[in-house]
Amino acid sequence: MNQTAAHAELIASYRKAATEAARKADLVKALASKGPKAIATASEIAAKAARRRDVLAAKLTQLGVTIPE
Secondary structure (H helix, E strand, C coil): CCHHHHHHHHHHHHHHHHHHHHHHHHHHHHHHHCCHHHHHHHHHHHHHHHHHHHHHHHHHHHCCCCCCC
Protein backbone atom coordinates (compact mmCIF):
# COMPACT_ATOMS: atom_id res chain seq x y z
CA MET A 1 0.00 0.00 0.00
CA ASN A 2 1.47 3.33 -0.99
CA GLN A 3 1.51 6.31 1.32
CA THR A 4 -1.25 8.22 -0.49
CA ALA A 5 -3.60 5.23 -0.30
CA ALA A 6 -2.84 4.81 3.40
CA HIS A 7 -3.60 8.50 4.00
CA ALA A 8 -6.84 8.25 2.04
CA GLU A 9 -7.89 5.19 4.01
CA LEU A 10 -7.06 6.89 7.29
CA ILE A 11 -8.99 10.03 6.25
CA ALA A 12 -11.99 7.89 5.32
CA SER A 13 -11.81 6.15 8.69
CA TYR A 14 -11.60 9.52 10.43
CA ARG A 15 -14.66 10.85 8.60
CA LYS A 16 -16.63 7.73 9.49
CA ALA A 17 -15.58 8.00 13.15
CA ALA A 18 -16.43 11.72 13.25
CA THR A 19 -19.88 11.05 11.82
CA GLU A 20 -20.44 8.23 14.30
CA ALA A 21 -19.32 10.42 17.22
CA ALA A 22 -21.70 13.19 16.19
CA ARG A 23 -24.58 10.76 15.78
CA LYS A 24 -23.96 9.22 19.19
CA ALA A 25 -23.72 12.64 20.83
CA ASP A 26 -27.16 13.39 19.38
CA LEU A 27 -28.36 10.08 20.82
CA VAL A 28 -27.40 11.27 24.30
CA LYS A 29 -29.55 14.37 23.80
CA ALA A 30 -32.46 12.25 22.56
CA LEU A 31 -32.26 9.97 25.60
CA ALA A 32 -32.25 12.85 28.08
CA SER A 33 -35.86 12.18 28.98
CA LYS A 34 -35.36 8.42 29.46
CA GLY A 35 -33.56 8.61 32.77
CA PRO A 36 -30.09 8.64 34.23
CA LYS A 37 -29.15 5.05 33.36
CA ALA A 38 -29.98 5.53 29.67
CA ILE A 39 -28.07 8.80 29.64
CA ALA A 40 -25.03 7.19 31.29
CA THR A 41 -24.97 4.30 28.83
CA ALA A 42 -25.35 6.56 25.81
CA SER A 43 -22.70 8.91 27.18
CA GLU A 44 -20.20 6.05 27.52
CA ILE A 45 -20.88 4.97 23.95
CA ALA A 46 -20.51 8.55 22.69
CA ALA A 47 -17.25 8.98 24.61
CA LYS A 48 -15.80 5.82 23.03
CA ALA A 49 -16.74 7.07 19.56
CA ALA A 50 -15.14 10.44 20.30
CA ARG A 51 -11.94 8.72 21.49
CA ARG A 52 -11.78 6.70 18.25
CA ARG A 53 -12.20 9.93 16.28
CA ASP A 54 -9.49 11.67 18.30
CA VAL A 55 -7.04 8.78 17.88
CA LEU A 56 -7.51 8.83 14.12
CA ALA A 57 -7.10 12.61 14.06
CA ALA A 58 -3.86 12.29 16.03
CA LYS A 59 -2.53 9.68 13.59
CA LEU A 60 -3.33 11.95 10.66
CA THR A 61 -1.62 14.87 12.37
CA GLN A 62 1.50 12.78 12.99
CA LEU A 63 1.60 11.96 9.29
CA GLY A 64 1.36 15.65 8.48
CA VAL A 65 -2.07 15.31 6.89
CA THR A 66 -4.53 18.12 7.48
CA ILE A 67 -8.03 16.92 8.14
CA PRO A 68 -10.46 18.25 5.54
CA GLU A 69 -13.70 19.35 7.14
